[in-house]
Amino acid sequence: xxxxxxxxxxxxxxxxxxxxxxxxxxxxxxxxxxxxxxxxxxxxxxxxxxxxxxxxxxxxxxxxxxxxxxxxxxxxxxxxxxxxxxxxxxxxxxxxxxxxxxxxxxxxxxxxxxxxxxxxxxxxxxxxxxxxxxxxxxxxxxxxxxxxxxxxxxxxxxxxxxxxxxxxxxxxxxxxxxxxxxxxxxxxxxxxxxxxxxxxxxxxxxxxxxxxxxxxxxxxxxxxxxxxxxxxxxxxxxxxxxxxxxxxxxxxxxxxxxxxxxxxxxxxxxxxxxxxxxxxxxxxxxxxxxxxxxxxxxxxxxxxxxxxxxxxxxxxxxxxxxxxxxxxxxxxxxxxxxxxxxxxxxxxxxxxxxxxxxxxxxxxxxxxxxxxxxxxxxxxxxxxxx
Amino acid sequence: xxxxxxxxxxxxxxxxxxxxxxxxxxxxxxxxxxxxxxxxxxxxxxxxxxxxxxxxxxxxxxxxxxxxxxxxxxxxxxxxxxxxxxxxxxxxxxxxxxxxxxxxxxxxxxxxxxxxxxxxxxxxxxxxxxxxxxxxxxxxxxxxxxxxxxxxxxxxxxxxxxxxxxxxxxxxxxxxxxxxxxxxxxxxxxxxxxxxxxxxxxxxxxxxxxxxxxxxxxxxxxxxxxxxxxxxxxxxxxxxxxxx
Numbered sequence: 063x064x065x066x067x068x069x070x071x072x073x074x075x076x077x078x079x080x081x082x083x084x085x086x087x088x089x090x091x092x093x094x095x096x097x098x099x100x101x102x103x104x105x106x107x108x109x110x111x112x113x114x115x116x117x118x119x120x121x122x123x124x125x126x127x128x129x130x131x132x133x134x135x136x137x138x139x140x141x142x143x144x145x146x147x148x149x150x151x152x153x154x155x156x157x158x159x160x161x162x163x164x165x166x167x168x169x170x171x172x173x174x175x176x177x178x179x180x181x182x183x184x185x186x187x188x189x190x191x192x193x194x195x196x197x198x199x200x201x202x203x204x205x206x207x208x209x210x211x212x213x214x215x216x217x218x219x220x221x222x223x224x225x226x227x228x229x230x231x232x233x234x235x236x237x238x239x240x241x242x243x244x245x246x247x248x249x250x251x252x253x254x255x256x257x258x259x260x261x262x263x264x265x266x267x268x269x270x271x272x273x274x275x276x277x278x279x280x281x282x283x284x285x286x287x288x289x290x291x292x293x294x295x296x297x298x299x300x301x302x303x304x305x306x307x308x309x310x311x312x313x314x315x316x317x318x319x320x321x322x323x324x325x326x327x328x329x330x331x332x333x334x335x336x337x338x339x340x341x342x343x344x345x346x347x348x349x350x351x352x353x354x355x356x357x358x359x360x361x362x363x364x365x366x367x368x369x370x371x372x373x374x375x376x377x378x379x380x381x382x383x384x385x386x387x388x389x390x391x392x393x394x395x396x397x398x399x400x401x402x403x404x405x406x407x408x409x410x411x412x413x414x415x416x417x418x419x420x421x422x423x424x425x426x427x428x429x430x431x432x433x434x435x436x437x438x439x440x441x442x443x444x445x446x447x448x
Numbered sequence: 449x450x451x452x453x454x455x456x457x458x459x460x461x462x463x464x465x466x467x468x469x470x471x472x473x474x475x476x477x478x479x480x481x482x483x484x485x486x487x488x489x490x491x492x493x494x495x496x497x498x499x500x501x502x503x504x505x506x507x508x509x510x511x512x513x514x515x516x517x518x519x520x521x522x523x524x525x526x527x528x529x530x531x532x533x534x535x536x537x538x539x540x541x542x543x544x545x546x547x548x549x550x551x552x553x554x555x556x557x558x559x560x561x562x563x564x565x566x567x568x569x570x571x572x573x574x575x576x577x578x579x580x581x582x583x584x585x586x587x588x589x590x591x592x593x594x595x596x597x598x599x600x601x602x603x604x605x606x607x608x609x610x611x612x613x614x615x616x617x618x619x620x621x622x623x624x625x626x627x628x629x630x631x632x633x634x635x636x637x638x639x640x641x642x643x644x645x646x647x648x649x650x651x652x653x654x655x656x657x658x659x660x661x662x663x664x665x666x667x668x669x670x671x672x673x674x675x676x677x678x679x680x681x682x683x684x685x686x687x688x689x690x691x692x
């Protein structure tokens with residue numbers, strides 16, 4: 063690996079981490095689309111900042127562009143507050159307007175500004191190592207690395223300081239307000255961090271990838287854990303994974319790095335979405351199937367409990383009485399046998415003691431909806447897991 | 449006459465210029481168990497949220513033991529409506545209860561062993577200790593409500609505001625909540641509950657406030673919980689059978 067390759071992967075990874083942190087809270091606050099709005103509408107901020115500073119890496123430019131991000135959030139909220147349109151419509155109204163101003167500004171001044179719309183949307187990660195940071199005349203690495211590194215350190219410090227406040231106001235803004243942790247302050251703090259991160263990442267990875275890096279790792283992590291700290295950690299790891307694997311995919315395919323990283327994020331999310339142990343698609347389908355079978359089992363057991371007549375309990379006539387097809391009857395019968403809930407004597411099915419108790423408890427639960435008595439049944443049966 | 453815990457003067461609150469609470473004057477004496485009743489859209493939750501500084505009124509003043517709410521936060525605990533939060537949030541029952549200690553900690557400071565111990569005690573009180581590490585989405589509606597109650601208990605406040613704690617809960621939880629309410633009254637705490645079930649008002653509460661955008665009446669249940677006030681609050685000819 064050349065040093066340029068290492069630098070690119072390092073920049074991409076730091077960008078991924080810096081995006082995953084605010085991204086996790088945006089996803090939990092159901093505000094993922096606001097990152098899309100911010101990433102597009104900071105364009106006029108960047109262009110105006112460039113006119114003033116003539117330097118894409120100037121802190122003033124980052125400040126101005128981040129300000130445009132905050133303006134976007136405020137505008138969206140103001141439009142939404144009128145009650146005339148919903149939040150998604152407000153977002154759809156605000157960011158294209160601001161973005162288009164940026165596009166016109168670039169087009170009008172295309173000759174003397176070294177910015178073009180392609181670069182804005184997709185970034186130029188491959189060129190990042192060419193723009194060096196000089197400290198006292200000595201090469202100190204790419205400027206992008208310094209910018210995103212600084213932003214990341216500030217984000218991490220803020221996260222450690224205000225983790226409690228972020229968690230509380232995200233989960234329950236009413237309680238946060240009543241305890242004196244202004245949810246408005248936390249909200250705009252998060253919006254500011256998101257905007258600054260977006261600007262810092264923008265030059266390296268472009269507007270579209272910034273959105274993907276904020277939303278996809280957090281969304282995938284959300285499916286895998288029920289602990290906020292683990293979710294943050296997983297989102298960060300997913301971000302790093304897609305940054306590095308995306309770089310190598312781009313290397314082998316000789317394709318855009320930003321595009322490849324985004325594709326890897328898509329693949330990663332798809333895999334998690336399908337295979338996540340509890341919330342994944344396959345797990346959900348399996349659970350629903352099991353629940354259907356368990357409902358059948360309960361129906362069957364109840365039938366046995368309610369009928370002492372031998373003809374109602376004969377193996378060969380069960381499906382007629384309960385009006386089920388053979389296959390379903392067999393699955394249910396096997397399940398009941400496996401759990402020692404029934405015994406078959408001379409082709410006559412009857413409840414065991416365990417089966418009888420189980421049926422009473424289950425019916426009791428269904429009628430009273432009291433959880434306490436079915437706690438130990440949750441481990442064996444999906445039906446009781448809510 | 450006992451001390452006044454909460455005093456509301458000329459409170460008016462509006463959403464988009466439409467008043468939802470109009471010129472409310474209300475005094476809540478210390479140590480009462482008060483139900484706030486009224487039809488949907490009467491402004492019951494809005495009243496609580498305004499007292500707690502969550503909403504900004506367009507007029508009026510609110511004091512807690514004679515001082516503004518901002519100065520008296522530590523005296524007040526709040527149980528929001530269960531439906532106001534996302535129960536799929538990645539956290540555990542214990543962690544939610546710990547949130548009740550955040551107010552005492554202030555900004556930046558993290559909860560430690562002392563806060564955890566208090567949270568575990570509160571979980572024990574509502575009978576939820578065995579579920580402390582359970583993810584909150586895996587709890588039943590009643591269990592979630594008890595977690596919210598534990599979170600308020602951990603604040604160890606003097607005044608408790610609860611927004612429909614009995615909404616959609618099972619019998620076990622209802623009993624658990626009532627026992628907690630009785631315990632709070634024994635400890636001379638003031639409890640204000642937004643309540644829907646008129647039948648249980650005389651049984652659970654000793655004070656009641658009738659609200660429908662304006663305040664209709666407030667006072668001891670035995671004096672003012674009658675058909676006259678119910679009709680004024682809920683509309684013409686509203687009758688319930690009240691066991692006195």
